[in-house]
Amino acid sequence: MSVAICRVYAVIAALYFLLSVCGCATTNTVKFAPEVPAMHSVSEFSDDERVVDIEDPWETFNLNMYKFNYNFDRYFFLPVVSGYEFITPTLVQKGVSNFFANVGEVRTFYNSVFQLKGKKVLITFGRFAINTTVGIGGLFDPATRFGMEAQSGDFGQTLGYWGVDSGPYLVVPVLGPNTLRSAGGFAVDVGIRYVIVGTIDPFQNVKNGYIILGGISALEAVDMRHKQKFRYYESGYPFEYYMFRFLSNKKSELLLMK
Amino acid sequence: MNHLRLVVIFWICLVLLPVAGRAADDGYGYPIPGSYEATILGTPDNLKLAPPDKISIRQLVLNVIPDIKKPDVFFYDKGLRCTLAYQDKKAPLVFVIAGTGAGDQSQNVVAMMKGLYKAGYHVITLPSPTYPNFIISASYNHVPGDLTEDAADLYRVMETAWNKVKGDIEVSDFYLCGYSLGATQAAFVAKLDEDRKVFNFRKVLMVNPAVNLYNSIMRIEKLLDKIPGGPRKIGAYFNSMMAKFTGFYRRGDFIDFNDELLYTVYRSKLFSHVEEGGLIGLSYRISSAGMIFSSDIMTNGGYVVPKNRSLSATDPLGDYFLVCVHLSLINYFDEYLYPYLLKKRPELTKAEFIDSLGLKGIEGYLKSSSKFGVMTNDNDFILAPGELDYLRQLFGERTKVYPRGGHLGNLEYRDNMTYFVGFFK
Numbered sequence: 088m089s090v091a092i093c094r095v096y097a098v099i100a101a102l103y104f105l106l107s108v109c110g111c112a113t114t115n116t117v118k119f120a121p122e123v124p125a126m127h128s129v130s131e132f133s134d135d136e137r138v139v140d141i142e143d144p145w146e147t148f149n150l151n152m153y154k155f156n157y158n159f160d161r162y163f164f165l166p167v168v169s170g171y172e173f174i175t176p177t178l179v180q181k182g183v184s185n186f187f188a189n190v191g192e193v194r195t196f197y198n199s200v201f202q203l204k205g206k207k208v209l210i211t212f213g214r215f216a217i218n219t220t221v222g223i224g225g226l227f228d229p230a231t232r233f234g235m236e237a238q239s240g241d242f243g244q245t246l247g248y249w250g251v252d253s254g255p256y257l258v259v260p261v262l263g264p265n266t267l268r269s270a271g272g273f274a275v276d277v278g279i280r281y282v283i284v285g286t287i288d289p290f291q292n293v294k295n296g297y298i299i300l301g302g303i304s305a306l307e308a309v310d311m312r313h314k315q316k317f318r319y320y321e322s323g324y325p326f327e328y329y330m331f332r333f334l335s336n337k338k339s340e341l342l343l344m345k
Numbered sequence: 346m347n348h349l350r351l352v353v354i355f356w357i358c359l360v361l362l363p364v365a366g367r368a369a370d371d372g373y374g375y376p377i378p379g380s381y382e383a384t385i386l387g388t389p390d391n392l393k394l395a396p397p398d399k400i401s402i403r404q405l406v407l408n409v410i411p412d413i414k415k416p417d418v419f420f421y422d423k424g425l426r427c428t429l430a431y432q433d434k435k436a437p438l439v440f441v442i443a444g445t446g447a448g449d450q451s452q453n454v455v456a457m458m459k460g461l462y463k464a465g466y467h468v469i470t471l472p473s474p475t476y477p478n479f480i481i482s483a484s485y486n487h488v489p490g491d492l493t494e495d496a497a498d499l500y501r502v503m504e505t506a507w508n509k510v511k512g513d514i515e516v517s518d519f520y521l522c523g524y525s526l527g528a529t530q531a532a533f534v535a536k537l538d539e540d541r542k543v544f545n546f547r548k549v550l551m552v553n554p555a556v557n558l559y560n561s562i563m564r565i566e567k568l569l570d571k572i573p574g575g576p577r578k579i580g581a582y583f584n585s586m587m588a589k590f591t592g593f594y595r596r597g598d599f600i601d602f603n604d605e606l607l608y609t610v611y612r613s614k615l616f617s618h619v620e621e622g623g624l625i626g627l628s629y630r631i632s633s634a635g636m637i638f639s640s641d642i643m644t645n646g647g648y649v650v651p652k653n654r655s656l657s658a659t660d661p662l663g664d665y666f667l668v669c670v671h672l673s674l675i676n677y678f679d680e681y682l683y684p685y686l687l688k689k690r691p692e693l694t695k696a697e698f699i700d701s702l703g704l705k706g707i708e709g710y711l712k713s714s715s716k717f718g719v720m721t722n723d724n725d726f727i728l729a730p731g732e733l734d735y736l737r738q739l740f741g742e743r744t745k746v747y748p749r750g751g752h753l754g755n756l757e758y759r760d761n762m763t764y765f766v767g768f769f770k
Contacts (some may be wrong), residue, residue, distance in 0.1 A: 123652035125641075126680065129664040132671045136580040139666075150659040157421065320421035323448055323478040324635045325642075326666040337587070338602070344595045 139333035143256045152258040153328055157319035159261060160312075168312045182226040184314055187307050188237065189218045189225025193283070194276050195240035202248040207238045214238075239342050242279075243272025247343045256332055263317075264335045373748055375755045380724040381621040383754030386611060387452075393757045397463040403429045405469075407505045409483040416642055418656040425483040426450075427506050430458050430468040435515035437547075438467040439769065440503055442534070444525030444753070446632030448472045453524055456757045457552075457765070464766045467514055469506050473527055474498055475632075477639040487643035489636060490558070490682040492702065496533035503534075504543055519544040520769050524753060525727070528554030528719075529704065535716070536707050550718045550768050553725055553753050556732040557703030562674040564727055568626035569673075571619045579630060579670060582623060589615065634669035637677055638662075648681055678702075704739070711739050718743040718768050720761065722750040 143149060172180065192215040199207035214230040214237065221229050231237065246268050247253065254267030262273070290296025320327060374392070377383040406424040415422055428449045439461050443454045449470040458468045472479045474495040480487050484498045521544075523531035528551035535549045555561040569576040573585075593615050594606075610616075616624065641648040642656065649668045650656065683698050693701075704711060711717060719740050721733070737744045745764060747755060755761050 120653045122654050123647055125651045126648050127668050127672060128649075129668055132577070132580075132667060135578050135671070136584050137663075137667055138580045138583045138670055146661050146663075147659070150661065154420075154659055323422070323426075323472075323476065325418070325477055325638050326635065326662055326669075329663055329666050330631075337591075341591065341594050 139329050141256050141332050141336045143332065145255055145257060149256060149258040149332075150328060152260060153319060155260060156258065156263055160319060164261070164312055165318075168309055171309050172313060180310075180313065183306065183310050185218070185222070185228045186225045187310050188228070189215065189222070192218075194242075194280070195238050197279070198240035198242055198245045198276075199238065201242075201245040202240070204240075207240060210235050211238050211240070239345070241269070241272055242275040243269035243339075244343055246272055253336070253340070256336065264331060266336070266339070269339060371748055374760065375747070375750055375758045377751075377754060378749055379618070379621075380722075380726050380749070380751040380754075381618065381625055382611065383724075383749060383751035384625060384726075385621060385754075386607065387754055388757040389608075392759060394460065394463075394759045394762050396459045400459065400462050401431050401433070403431065403510075405429055405506055405509055407483070407502065407509065409502055409505050410485065413482065415481060416656065417658045418642060418660065418662075419477075419481050419639075420658045422478060422481045425502060425505075426472065426478055427502070428454075428458070428468075428470045429506070429510055429514075430462045430470075431510070431514045432462075432465060432467055435517055436465055436467050437518040437520055437769070438469065438507075438514070438516045439520040439522060441468060441470045442499065442521075442523030442527030442531050443471065443473040443476065444523070444527045445473055445629070446475050446636060447527075448476050448478060453753060453756055456762075457522065457524070460762045460766050461769075464769075466520070466769070467516060469503075469510070471499065471502055471506075474530065475526065475636045477635045480636065480639040481643060484643075486685075487640055488682060488685050489640065490678065490702070491686060492530060492533045492558075492706075495530055496537050499530060499534050500537050500541065500543075507543075518547050520548050520550075521546045522550040522552065522765075523554075524552040524756070526555055526558065528552050529556075529558065532704060532707060532711060532717070535714075536710055539710070546716060548716050548718065548769055550720065550765065552720045552756065552765065553722065553727070554719065554736075555703070555727055556735055557699070557705070557729070559678060559699045559702045560729040560732065561727040562678065564729060565626055565629050566673045566675055568622035568726075569630075572623040572626075576626075576673065577671065579627060580667070583627060586616070586620065586624060586627075629674070630670050633674050633677065634666060634672075637669045637672060637681070638665055640681075644685075646681065646685075704735075708739060715743075718745070720745045720747075720765060720768075722747045722752070722755065724749050725752050727752050 175183075192211050196208065196211045196215065199211055214235050217230040217233065217235070218225050218228055221227075243266070251268055253269070254271075257265050257267050257270050259265050259270050259273075262270075265273070284300070288296075290299050293299060317331075322330075324330065375383075376389070376392070377386055405427040407427060408424050426449055441454055441457050441461075443449065443451055447454060449472045454470045458470050461468045474480070474484060474489045479498075479502075480489055483502050484495075485501075486494060489495060521531050521535060521538075522528070531549055531551055532554070535546055538544050538546055566576070569579060569582075572578065572582045574581065590610070593610065593613070597609065638649060640646070641650050645652055647653075649665055649672070656662070683693075683695070686693055686698060700706060717740055719736050721728070721736065721744075723733070723746055725733075733746065737746075747761065749755070750758070750761070756765075
């Protein structure tokens with residue numbers, strides 16, 4: 088798995104380089120005359136608090152990654168997702184989403200245990216049991232209809248629960264907006280999943296089972312993007328990065344309270 | 346997700362509503378009495394008309410101004426985005442103009458589009474000339490606000506859009522509508538059409554129009570006068586409202602950020618009337634910040650960005666955001682738009698300038714034409730005293746005034762939507 092992750096990142100690095108080069112080719116090289124100070128500048132409003140202010144010491148990196156993710160979406164990820172949406176009936180898409188959400192209950196479960204949240208543990212266990220059986224291996228989601236709403240829980244949250252600071256804002260390649268804590272938590276969850284899958288080894292009797300696993304992971308990634316409505320820069324709002332940074336931070340802060 | 350959507354999701358979470366218990370006994374069933382609450386909450390889902398079963402949509406990306414140079418900081422802007430909803434038979438086509446700062450897929454635009462589509466019309470939705478994408482890609486001068494110039498830009502966009510789709514759809518007639526600022530602009534576009542005659546609009550509907558932009562802006566900005574410390578402390582205000590909401594969320598038993606949460610906030614009366622007004626003023630500021638910045642960059646105007654500075658695609662913009670949020674639309678009109686117009690028309694007095702920002706300049710035309718209709722609300726806070734009567738004088742019995750709904754809060758209410766669609770019949 089670690090080799091796989093390294094490979095993924097090597098591919099991303101190569102893509103980043105390529106996309107950066109493409110970007111440069113279209114760079115506007117008009118030279119302006121010397122600068123003249125603007126009529127209004129930030130010093131004029133120093134007596135007020137800043138709006139949508141989130142600690143962001145890596146802003147330059149993050150802005151570059153934000154743009155990289157836009158290009159990655161535009162030239163690779165979204166075309167793949169569109170292809171998937173085109174060839175797959177809506178009912179099947181729903182089933183795929185349910186299936187991966189059900190697999191994800193395992194993550195929610197152990198993290199709820201780590202966070203000593205009994206109610207969440209019970210609901211999540213109930214959801215997993217019902218959806219895996221009545222819901223035919225997780226393809227359907229009867230649990231929600233029975234009034235058991237999906238809970239949230241990941242290792243980033245667990246770290247937060249035990250007092251680990253969220254750390255700086257971090258735009259992760261492909262995954263998008265995170266904090267250092269949520270990105271680290273994601274890595275831990277991936278590691279735990281790897282151990283679980285390795286232990287169960289569902290394809291041990293299948294030739295080239297790792298190819299099947301890889302295919303499932305790819306499908307999961309496509310499903311994840313398919314479910315997200317967010318599109319980089321789509322708002323057309325010049326300060327989208329700042330609004331989004333604030334809203335995503337705020338949302339995870341609020342979810343942590345639950 | 347467009348930026349308004351981001352903002353709206355949050356404000357919606359923030360402010361909400363209550364659905365007010367009983368409706369007043371006036372035969373009108375829209376339930377939210379307060380002007381601000383209605384504006385923020387909109388219409389509860391169970392009081393909306395059902396959407397069309399299916400809708401055929403095509404996103405149009407228009408190259409309105411050939412060979413236009415776009416600065417790197419707007420590298421993602423690939424052309425003006427409009428949306429076409431098309432019937433597969435011959436039908437009338439309705440153009441919809443969005444309100445201040447809104448794009449072609451903002452909530453109100455989409456609501457209008459769905460209502461019209463369901464009734465059998467083709468629809469093309471257009472972003473507001475104050476929307477950054479429009480300022481960058483479709484405005485010849487890149488300075489929004491002058492109704493005559495904006496109408497010319499809009500007309501060009503409509504022609505471009507029409508040329509792009511006319512081979513694919515069959516159109517019997519053209520209609521026009523808009524809401525808020527877009528409604529005011531629709532009147533000027535219709536006037537221009539009388540000369541240009543490309544569309545010969547049969548009917549034009551203005552929904553919650555501003556009678557005079559300057560008056561409306563004064564009223565919106567006044568909402569911020571009452572926040573602690575006044576408008577200069579808008580940042581502190583934002584943070585304190587956010588803290589208030591966070592505390593509320595912590596105490597309650599919610600998980601998702603959905604309508605239910607909104608209504609809970611509303612019922613709990615978390616925010617006072619003044620605070621709700623402040624939140625509306627704040628959301629206008631967030632929206633106008635994008636407009637001011639985009640225009641300043643495109644004109645190299647030296648208003649908030651140093652003149653001659655070339656920003657790259659990944660330069661930090663946080664300081665500009667802060668500055669723009671602190672500038673009111675009055676600042677924009679007085680310090681930016683008026684001087685810009687003075688350069689073209691040195692004899693333009695301030696009073697003439699303010700008059701030019703409203704319907705007054707074309708009132709003779711509006712009065713004489715029977716194609717116009719107006720829908721608005723008795724408690725729409727963007728109208729100054731006397732302006733509602735002025736609308737009645739201009740449009741007579743084609744003025745439909747609802748007893749409540751604030752600014753566009755009742756747009757999706759079933760009675761309103763039925764009237765809205767029925768107007769074009």
